[in-house]
Amino acid sequence: MRDPTxxxxxxxxxxxxxxxxxxxxxxxxxxxxxxxxxxxxxxxxPSVSQRMLTLTLRNLERDGLVSRTVTPSIPxxxxxxxxxxxKSLQKPICGLVTWAMDNVGSIxxxxxxxxxxxxxxxxx
Amino acid sequence: MRDPTxxxxxxxxxxxxxxxxxxxxxxxxxxxxxxxxxxxxxxxxPSVSQRMLTLTLRNLERDGLVSRTVTPSIPxxxxxxxxxxxKSLQKPICGLVTWAMDNVGSIxxxxxxxxxxxxxxxxx
DNA sequence: CAGAATCCTTAACGATACTG
DNA sequence: CAGTATCGTTAAGGATTCTG
Numbered sequence: 001m002r003d004p005t006x007x008x009x010x011x012x013x014x015x016x017x018x019x020x021x022x023x024x025x026x027x028x029x030x031x032x033x034x035x036x037x038x039x040x041x042x043x044x045x046p047s048v049s050q051r052m053l054t055l056t057l058r059n060l061e062r063d064g065l066v067s068r069t070v071t072p073s074i075p076x077x078x079x080x081x082x083x084x085x086x087k088s089l090q091k092p093i094c095g096l097v098t099w100a101m102d103n104v105g106s107i108x109x110x111x112x113x114x115x116x117x118x119x120x121x122x123x124x
Numbered sequence: 125m126r127d128p129t130x131x132x133x134x135x136x137x138x139x140x141x142x143x144x145x146x147x148x149x150x151x152x153x154x155x156x157x158x159x160x161x162x163x164x165x166x167x168x169x170p171s172v173s174q175r176m177l178t179l180t181l182r183n184l185e186r187d188g189l190v191s192r193t194v195t196p197s198i199p200x201x202x203x204x205x206x207x208x209x210x211k212s213l214q215k216p217i218c219g220l221v222t223w224a225m226d227n228v229g230s231i232x233x234x235x236x237x238x239x240x241x242x243x244x245x246x247x248x
Numbered sequence: 249c250a251g252a253a254t255c256c257t258t259a260a261c262g263a264t265a266c267t268g
Numbered sequence: 269c270a271g272t273a274t275c276g277t278t279a280a281g282g283a284t285t286c287t288g
Contacts (some may be wrong), residue, residue: 002150002169011231012224013146019220020144022137022261024128038270049262054271064234075269077251085230092223094142097214100136106209107135110188117191146281162250173282178251199249200288 018063023048023056025093028082030067032090035081065089142187147172149217152206154213155190159205189213229239 003009018024023045030036030044042053057080060066064084071077082090127133131182142148154160154168166177181204184190189210193199206214 002153008225008228011228012221015224015231016148016149016220017144022141029126034243050271051263051273052261053262059175062235062238063231064238070270073269074268076271080272081232084225085234088227089223092216092219095219096140097136099213100139101132102134103209104132107139107187110209111186114135114186114188117243170262174251175253176281177284179281197249198288200251202250 003030018059019093019096020031023052024060025097027053027060028065028089029085029095031080031082031086035079038078038080041080060086091108139187142183143220145180147162147176148184149221151177151180152182152210152213152217153226154211154232155204155206159203162202162204182211 011025026045027041030041034046038053038057041057042048042050045053048056057066061068066084067081067083069079069081071079073077135153150169150172151195154165155197162177162181163243166172166174167183169177172180179189181192185192191205191207192205193205
């Protein structure tokens with residue numbers, strides 16, 4: 001089940017690393033509010049670079065989580081939207097984010113304890 | 125809420141990248157079966173290097189998700205175990221893994237469609 | 249047994265400049 | 269507007285060697 005040559009495991013692992021990358025979750029959550037154009041996404045997520053937004057959207061599109069609709073006008077218009085599959089991913093992501101928000105306090109406290117113990121050990 | 129200078133957001137983002145790293149989820153799931161010694165973990169996760177296992181466990185310990193118990197014998201014995209906080213994280217992780225397993229098929233199909241369309245575009 | 253330290257390669261990412 | 273292409277930096281991770 002955790003054999004890395006197993007294709008199912010590889011897919012799960014790839015998905016987890018997507019979730020863990022810097023932008024995927026932000027993009028999915030933004031698209032959760034509805035369809036967005038490329039530069040609308042950039043404005044909603046100011047810290048993302050053009051390059052990273054492009055790559056993130058390409059990956060999401062390739063995995064079937066986001067649809068890309070091109071309107072060949074001048075200037076061109078491209079709309080991104082969550083697919084049904086993409087929408088279904090929101091729930092487990094939300095579970096994780098909620099857990100994190102509920103437990104920020106405990107985590108920070110644990111980190112403070114750990115770092116204090118480290119300092120003490122180094123000082124000694 | 126998605127301001128990267130907000131400490132809560134930073135914690136959430138750090139947690140997500142932990143989930144997304146190569147080993148954290150595997151280690152948490154292995155420890156979910158019960159307490160393990162260092163080399164027991166290595167045997168259960170053969171692909172992890174000693175260095176990465178050490179780093180992963182340190183991070184988990186610092187975040188308060190895993191406890192580390194040293195028995196100063198010769199040879200030394202170190203046991204790792206999920207804390208209550210760590211156990212509570214299993215549920216949202218499971219939600220994500222379950223989603224992934226349920227949708228591997230759809231994802232692979234989407235990737236195949238995407239790649240086929242790419243090839244066609246390149247060939248043209 | 250459980251690690252710390254070091255070296256090295258690769259991949260991620262940001263910044264910038266250019267294009268249909 | 270919505271990208272692509274290229275470059276340079278940083279960080280992740282593996283392999284190896286050494287130690288209490």
